[in-house]
Amino acid sequence: MRSFDVVILGGGAGAKMIWGSVPGGSVAVIESGLVGGHCPFFACVPSKAMLQTAATWRLAAHGQFTDLFTGGVSARQAYDQAVRRRDRLVHDRDDSAGAAALAETGATLVRGHGRIARPGVVTVDGEEIGYRDLVLNTGSTPTVPDDIPGLDDIAAWTSEHAMSTAEYPDSLVIVGGGPVGCEMAYLFAAFGCTVTLVQRASRLIPREEPEASQQMADTLEGLGVQVALSTTASEVQTQEGRTRVLLDTEYSVAADTLLFATGRTPATTDIGLDTLGVVPDERGFLPTDEHCRVTGTDNVWAIGDAAGPAPFTHTAHYQGRVVAANLAGRPVRTDYRALPRTVYTDPTFASVGHTEASARQAGTEPVIATAAVSDTVRATIDGTTQGWLKLIADPHTGTLLGATATGGRAEEWISELSQALRSEIPITDTTDVIHPFPTFSEELEGALWKLAPRF
Ligand SMILES: Cc1cc2nc3c(=O)[nH]c(=O)nc-3n(C[C@H](O)[C@H](O)[C@H](O)COP(=O)(O)OP(=O)(O)OC[C@H]3O[C@@H](n4cnc5c(N)ncnc54)[C@H](O)[C@@H]3O)c2cc1C
Ligand SMILES: NC(=O)c1ccc[n+]([C@@H]2O[C@H](COP(=O)([O-])OP(=O)(O)OC[C@H]3O[C@@H](n4cnc5c(N)ncnc54)[C@H](O)[C@@H]3O)[C@@H](O)[C@H]2O)c1
Numbered sequence: 001m002r003s004f005d006v007v008i009l010g011g012g013a014g015a016k017m018i019w020g021s022v023p024g025g026s027v028a029v030i031e032s033g034l035v036g037g038h039c040p041f042f043a044c045v046p047s048k049a050m051l052q053t054a055a056t057w058r059l060a061a062h063g064q065f066t067d068l069f070t071g072g073v074s075a076r077q078a079y080d081q082a083v084r085r086r087d088r089l090v091h092d093r094d095d096s097a098g099a100a101a102l103a104e105t106g107a108t109l110v111r112g113h114g115r116i117a118r119p120g121v122v123t124v125d126g127e128e129i130g131y132r133d134l135v136l137n138t139g140s141t142p143t144v145p146d147d148i149p150g151l152d153d154i155a156a157w158t159s160e161h162a163m164s165t166a167e168y169p170d171s172l173v174i175v176g177g178g179p180v181g182c183e184m185a186y187l188f189a190a191f192g193c194t195v196t197l198v199q200r201a202s203r204l205i206p207r208e209e210p211e212a213s214q215q216m217a218d219t220l221e222g223l224g225v226q227v228a229l230s231t232t233a234s235e236v237q238t239q240e241g242r243t244r245v246l247l248d249t250e251y252s253v254a255a256d257t258l259l260f261a262t263g264r265t266p267a268t269t270d271i272g273l274d275t276l277g278v279v280p281d282e283r284g285f286l287p288t289d290e291h292c293r294v295t296g297t298d299n300v301w302a303i304g305d306a307a308g309p310a311p312f313t314h315t316a317h318y319q320g321r322v323v324a325a326n327l328a329g330r331p332v333r334t335d336y337r338a339l340p341r342t343v344y345t346d347p348t349f350a351s352v353g354h355t356e357a358s359a360r361q362a363g364t365e366p367v368i369a370t371a372a373v374s375d376t377v378r379a380t381i382d383g384t385t386q387g388w389l390k391l392i393a394d395p396h397t398g399t400l401l402g403a404t405a406t407g408g409r410a411e412e413w414i415s416e417l418s419q420a421l422r423s424e425i426p427i428t429d430t431t432d433v434i435h436p437f438p439t440f441s442e443e444l445e446g447a448l449w450k451l452a453p454r455f
Contacts, residue, residue, distance in 0.1 A: 002108075003130030004028040006327060007122060009114045009271065010137035011102070012037025013313045014303040017320025018135060020105035022327055027107040028131075030114035030124055035098035037139055037304075038160070039313045042093075046086045046163040047183055048344055053082035054190035055346050064383040075192025076168060082191065083166045093164060116272030133299045135323055136286055137316075138271055140264035140305035145175075150236035154243050157259040159184060169193055169257035173245045175233050177204040179343045181261035182216055186345040189223040196226040196253045198233055198245070205343060209355050209390060209404045219345055226253075233258075266306045276300060283308075290333040292323050301326070310339055338422035342411045347373075347387045350410040352418045353402030359392050366401055367393040367454050371446030373408035377438040384408070391417075391447045398455035399424045408440035416444060427451050 004026045008015045011031035019027050034041050057078040060069040073081075091097060102109050112124040122129050142158035145151070157165075159180050172188050174181050177199030189195040197204075197220060203213035204220075204227070217227050228247065235246040236258065246252045266284035273280065278294055280286055286302035287295040294300040301323045304316035318334070325332035343349040359366040373379050373387035387407015394401050403417040420430050431452045435441045 001121075001128045001130050002028070004108070004132070006133045006135065007114075007129060007131035008135040008137055009116075009122065010037065010139055010267075010304070010306070011035040011098070011109070012137055012139045012304055013039050013316035014320030014323070015135075015137050016098075016101070017317055018324045018327070019102055019107040021324040025327075027105075028110055028129060029102060029107055030110045030112065030122065030129070032111070032113040034093065034095040035102060035109065036095055040098070041090050041095070042160040042163050044313055046090050047159070047187070049086040049089045050082045050163070050187050051183065051344050051346075053078070053085055054187050057082075058190055058346070062383060079168050079191035080166070082187075086163070087166075115270070116275050118275050122272075131299075133301065133327060136268075136271070136294065136300065136302040136306055137304050137320075138267040138306045140266050140311060142260065143263040143265045144260045145233075145262060148233055148236055150238070153238055154236055154258065156236075157257055159259070159261060162188075162259055167257075169255070171255040172196070172257050172259060173198060173233075173243070173253050173255045174259045174261055175245075176261035176263065177201065177206075177227070177229075178261060178263065179205060179341075182220065182343055182345055184259060184261055185220050185225050186223065189220065189225045194224070194255070195220075196228065196245075196255065198228045198231050198247060198253075200230070200232045202230045204229075205349070207355075208341070208349070208351055209357075211388070211390065212349055212351070212404055212406060215347070215386075215406050216343070216345065216349065219347065264305060264311060266308070268306050285309075291326050291331060292319050292334060293326070309336060310341065312339070312341070315339060335422065338418040340411075340414050340418055342414075344411070347384075347407030348409070348411050349404075349406050350414040351402070351404040352414055353400065353421050354392050355402060355404065356390075356392055359401050364394055364396075364401065367395050367451060369393070369447045369450035371443045371450070373406075373440065373443060375446050376408065376440055376442045378440050378442070379408065381438055389443050389447050391451060393427055393451050393454070395454070397424070398426050398428065400427065400430075405443075408443055410440070413439075413441040413444065416441065426455070428455055 006027045008029045011029045059065050114122045114124045117123045171194040173196045175198045185197045204216045233245050234248040237244045244254045268280045285308040303319035305311040340352045369391045371389045374385040379385045389405040392402040400421045430448050
């Protein structure tokens with residue numbers, strides 16, 4: 001039997017933080033799909049690539065830049081170009097570069113579906129492989145409702161299909177208004193598709209600030225998306241080659257394609273957890289302690305979408321680094337206070353830490369300050385004035401509890417706030433940071449200078 005010091009089950013985002021970081025130890029990565037997981041091939045990279053092409057193409061619609069464009073590219077042609085660019089960037093879903101990077105570190109790639117056979121042993125296609133430490137990194141799969149009559153008769157899309165097909169739906173119904181639903185609605189509407197977005201909750205991206213949900217709805221509606229809130233799909237019918245989606249209101253929508261963006265489920269079934277006595281929580285996440293060690297075990301770790309608490313690639317990277325440190329004998333603990341959240345529509349959305357509501361739920365009446373993208377000179381220069389920043393501070397400690405921002409490349413400079421939050425930097429000190437002129441990051445000064453006199 002081949003045996004390794006560390007076996008990583010699933011070669012997704014966090015695995016690469018570990019596979020080259022076990023000094024003097026042998027590592028095997030078991031992967032049933034593509035090395036790198038969903039992010040580089042079916043999720044983050046292809047979606048951001050298409051959103052970038054959409055944003056570039058839409059510049060032509062902006063009065064200040066229209067004359068710079070030679071014109072003549074239809075929405076459909078722009079979509080086709082976006083697909084070609086996307087497929088180039090994701091290497092046509094070929095993972096040989098990732099596999100080569102893995103091999104260069106001296107780690108061993110085992111292709112196939114892995115399953116824990118008993119403590120210390122996993123099996124892959126009948127072969128037993130021994131481990132000292134096991135890292136569960138099996139990711140997640142799209143959640144599709146199984147209680148909608150008629151669904152079995154149509155080929156509904158998930159984001160994975162949308163991000164790997166060249167098909168162009170003239171009309172699209174998207175069910176689910178979280179980050180995936182909003183990004184998909186933005187990009188297909190930007191390329192001229194008729195999009196209806198059906199969201200069960202009373203607002204889009206419902207865990208975020210209500211102002212952000214409203215801005216998201218305004219952005220999408222501005223592109224022509226029909227946003228149906230507090231609504232769900234109750235039945236699906238096929239009519240003359242089209243799909244008719246009956247809603248639980250009195251309405252129905254006909255479209256070429258139906259796309260589900262109704263969340264993701266941790267891939268924690270069918271991996272033999274029972275042999276270790278490990279039981280996922282009610283949402284399917286693996287229970288872990290603050291070192292990412294699976295609760296009740298000494299030598300089993302869990303990272304990424306399978307572990308929670310927030311399914312982002314940067315969460316998986318972070319947890320991979322935490323596990324690598326622990327495997328190297330440094331007992332590093334996770335701290336999720338400053339975990340950023342993003343949605344890459346235009347304007348983009350970025351947040352970190354508490355919202356106003358969650359701070360109150362946690363028992364703090366927060367101090368709040370806001371600023372607008374349009375306050376910066378960079379906004380005038382770039383001709384983009386949409387967006388704002390909202391800061392939430394702790395009245396007792398004078399430190400940041402959270403921030404939400406839209407527009408103005410907030411996804412880049414939000415990390416400055418993450419640092420302040422994570423390191424509990426007094427707000428009175430943050431006002432001493434000098435931002436380069438003219439940048440969007442100067443918006444931070446506006447809000448922080450409003451907060452500082454309160455402490
Ligand atoms: C459309 C979309 C856009 C997104 N955009 C962003 C973004 O912009 N930024 C961001 O931070 N996050 C984004 N995300 C979330 C991000 O994709 C995930 O959080 C990330 O991919 C999780 O990585 P992971 O390694 O945990 O899981 P995965 O990427 O799912 O990787 C798990 C791997 O394990 C393998 N595997 C599973 N079970 C087994 C088994 N038993 N044996 C062998 N192999 C197995 C799978 O084949 C897979 O390759 C997006 C998600 C979607 C759906
Ligand atoms: N930019 C990014 O970083 C990025 C982009 C996309 C996704 N992601 C990650 O992927 C994860 C999954 O995203 P998601 O948007 O699929 O999931 P989600 O759970 O965040 O949102 C799903 C939404 O669908 C709605 N919904 C669920 N069932 C429904 C139904 N039957 N009818 C109507 N609406 C329904 C819910 O109200 C919810 O708001 C996110 O949590 C996020 O972390 C990140």
